[in-house]
Amino acid sequence: DVVLTQTPVSLLISLGGQASISCRSSQSLVHSNGNTYLHWYLQKPGQSPQLLIYQVSNRFSGIPDRFSGSGSGTDFTLKISRVEPEDLGVYYCLQRTHNPYTFGAGTKLELK
Amino acid sequence: QVQLQQSGAELVKPGSSVKMSCKASGYTFTSYYIYWIKQRPGQGLEWIGRIGPGSGDTNYNEKFKGKATFTVDKSSSTAYMQLSSLTPEDTAVYYCARDGYTPLGYVMDAWGQGASVTVSS
Numbered sequence: 001d002v003v004l005t006q007t008p009v010s011l012l013i014s015l016g017g018q019a020s021i022s023c024r025s026s027q028s029l030v031h032s033n034g035n036t037y038l039h040w041y042l043q044k045p046g047q048s049p050q051l052l053i054y055q056v057s058n059r060f061s062g063i064p065d066r067f068s069g070s071g072s073g074t075d076f077t078l079k080i081s082r083v084e085p086e087d088l089g090v091y092y093c094l095q096r097t098h099n100p101y102t103f104g105a106g107t108k109l110e111l112k
Numbered sequence: 113q114v115q116l117q118q119s120g121a122e123l124v125k126p127g128s129s130v131k132m133s134c135k136a137s138g139y140t141f142t143s144y145y146i147y148w149i150k151q152r153p154g155q156g157l158e159w160i161g162r163i164g165p166g167s168g169d170t171n172y173n174e175k176f177k178g179k180a181t182f183t184v185d186k187s188s189s190t191a192y193m194q195l196s197s198l199t200p201e202d203t204a205v206y207y208c209a210r211d212g213y214t215p216l217g218y219v220m221d222a223w224g225q226g227a228s229v230t231v232s233s
Contacts, residue, residue, distance in 0.1 A: 035216070035217065037217070039219060039220075048207055048223035048224065048225055048226055049157065049207075049223055050223070051219055051220065051221050054214060054216065054217075054219045055216050055217060058214070058216060060214075060219070060221065092156065092157055094157075094220075099171070100159055100173040100174065100175070101159040101173075102159065103156055103157040103158070103159070104156070105156045106156050106157075
């Protein structure tokens with residue numbers, strides 16, 4: 001199975017600050033069709049995960065442009081600028097290129 | 113709007129089975145795959161598999177073959193997951209999620225609220 005390694009495990013950020021989360025894959029996430037199926041989710045406390053970014057860099061409907069995704073191959077990054085209180089929770093990367101689909105272990109974003 | 117309503121919490125004994133439901137509304141149930149995901153207490157997420165409600169086609173993570181069984185009832189727009197031979201390792205919150213369409217491909221875009229299963233004697 002593809003292993004996704006997220007770093008850091010936790011982040012302490014001040015309101016208005018910037019956060020950066022890394023997701024590294026044990027294999028290239030480029031599908032045979034040329035697409036890269038790497039997505040980002042946020043799980044707020046007590047809630048279900050919600051989709052933020054799909055296919056590396058595409059913001060899902062309603063997601064503010066403070067969230068941005070980048071990367072290629074095996075290295076991916078989620079950046080959150082101007083952190084707001086509603087951004088707190090655990091961020092997960094998910095790969096859907098290889099079967100079985102796998103998630104990273106999560107990065108917890110907390111306020112400093 | 114798209115909604116997935118899951119069944120309530122279950123407390124079950126080791127060795128037994130449990131069947132949980134995921135009722136869809138706000139879209140055409142048969143047009144989108146339903147995924148099932150496991151989250152153990154304080155831990156990350158694990159993909160169990162998926163079912164196509166229109167075709168009944170299923171795909172299971174090898175790890176969950178023999179453990180999980182997916183079914184649907186098209187008449188009520190409800191997907192089900194049965195877990196068998198339960199052990200304490202099956203204690204978790206289980207989510208269903210819809211595989212929604214975007215111009216670039218499919219994504220799990222709507223999730224149920226989760227169903228808690230506790231396996232204990």
